C-alpha cells in the first residue's frame with residue numbers, strides 16, 4: 001500500500017510490506033493487464049492529468065523542500081513531465097511497432113520475416129534523488145509505463161513533502177495494482193534492493209550507484225545508472241564571452257547549482273580570464289538587482305539540508321582561489337551564488353562534484369590544456385563548450401568523452417529529445433522518451449523459418465559429407 005498524504009509528514013512504508021508490494025505487482029504483470037497499448041496510453045495521459053490538476057500543490061511541495069521558485073518547477077519539472085507523458089502516449093504506437101530486419105539479412109533469408117518486438121521487461125524499480133524530485137521520479141517511471149511494465153517509485157526522503165504528496169496522488173490517477181510508491185530510508189531501500197526486479201533505474205550519487213549495481217548483479221538485473229560528476233565548461237577564445245558568461249551563470253543559479261548537469265567549473269585561457277570575470281560580474285548584477293542579492297532572493301533556491309550546506313561551505317572555506325562574486329552564507333541552508341577566480345587543479349573546489357552554487361574559474365594556457373585537464377579526470381555527464389569556431393567544435397567532440405556535449409549554451413541539451421545518460425563514473429544506460437521506453441523493453445529478436453528454406457539448410461544435417469565440407 002502507498003503511504004503519505006498531501007499535507008502530512010512523510011510516512012515510511014513498513015519494511016515488512018515491501019516484499020508483498022513487489023509480489024502483487026509481479027502478479028498483476030503476469031495477468032497481461034499492462035500490455036495493451038491503449039491501456040498504457042491511458043495511464044500516461046493520467047500522469048499528465050495528475051501534473052495538470054495538482055500543479056500548485058506540487059510546486060508548493062518543492063518550495064517547502066528546496067525553496068525552489070515556482071517558475072523553475074513549472075518549466076523544468078511539471079511542464080516537462082506533462083509534455084513528455086503526452087508525447088509518449090502519442091508516439092507509443094510508433095515506438096512499439098516491430099522493427100523489420102529484412103534489410104540486414106541475406107537475400108535467401110528475407111522471407112523469414114526477421115524483426116524485433118519490444119516486450120515489457122516486467123516490474124521496474126525507480127530510485128530517485130531529491131534535487132529534481134518530480135522529473136527524476138516520473139521520467140524514468142513513464143519509460144516503464146510506456147514499455148508496459150509495472151513499477152515501484154522510491155522517491156528521496158530528502159524531499160519529504162513531495163515524496164508524501166506523490167504517494168498520495170499516484171493511486172488516485174494511475175492503476176495502483178500496477179504502480180506503487182514506496183517511501184523509505186536506507187533500511188527500506190535496502191529491502192527493495194534485496195528483491196528481484198526486471199530493471200532498475202537509479203539516479204543519484206556514484207557511491208550509492210555502486211550499492212545498487214552490486215545488489216542488482218545478484219539477480220542479473222539490468223540497471224540504468226544516472227549519476228553525476230564534475231561537468232566542465234570550456235571557453236574558447238573564439239566565443240562570445242559575454243553570452244558565454246550569461247549562459248554559464250544561468251546554468252549555475254538554477255536550483256542553487258544542485259543539478260547533475262550544472263556547469264561545475266570553467267576552463268578559460270589565462271588571457272581571457274579578466275574579461276570573462278568582468279562579464280560575470282555585470283550579469284550577476286542583472287540577475288540579482290536587489291540589495292539582498294542571491295542569498296535572500298525569492299528567485300534563488302536553498303541548499304537542501306544542513307549536511308549538504310556544511311559540505312558545500314567547507315569546500316568554499318578551504319579554497320585558495322579568489323572570491324570575486326558572492327561568497328556569503330547563512331546557516332542552515334543559504335549559500336550565495338559565488339564565483340571563485342584563479343582556482344588551481346589541486347584546490348578543494350576541484351576534489352568532488354560541487355552540487356551547490358559555487359563556480360570555480362580555472363585558468364589554462366590554451367584549448368589543448370583545457371582538453372588535457374578534462375581527459376585527466378573522470379568522464380563527465382555533460383561537457384559544455386563555448387566557441388564560434390567549427391574546427392574547435394569538431395576537435396573537442398573527437399578528443400573528449402562525456403555523456404553529452406552541449407555547445408554554446410547550458411542545459412539546452414535537456415530541451416531536445418535526445419538520449420540522456422552518462423559514461424564511466426557519470427553512469428550508464430540512456431533514457432528520456434523513446435530511450436526510456438527501450439530501457440524497460442526487451443528487444444526480442446524474431447524469425448519464422450519457412451519449410452522451403454530446407455533446400456538451403458539441408459547441408460547442415462548429419463552425416464557430414466563432401467558437400468557439407470565444401471560450404
Ligand code: NAD
Nearest residue numbers: 128129130155156157186189204205208226227228229260
Ligand atoms: P539522495 O541522497 O536523495 O540519494 C538518491 C537515492 O538513493 C534516494 O532515493 C536515497 O533514498 C537512496 N539511497 C541513499 N542511501 C542509500 C543506500 N545506502 N542504499 C540504497 N539507497 C540509498 O540523492 P543524492 O545521491 O545526493 O543525489 C545527488 C547526486 O545525484 C549528484 O551526484 C547528482 O549529480 C546525481 N544526479 C544525477 C542525475 C542524472 O540524471 N544523471 C540527476 C540528478 C542527480
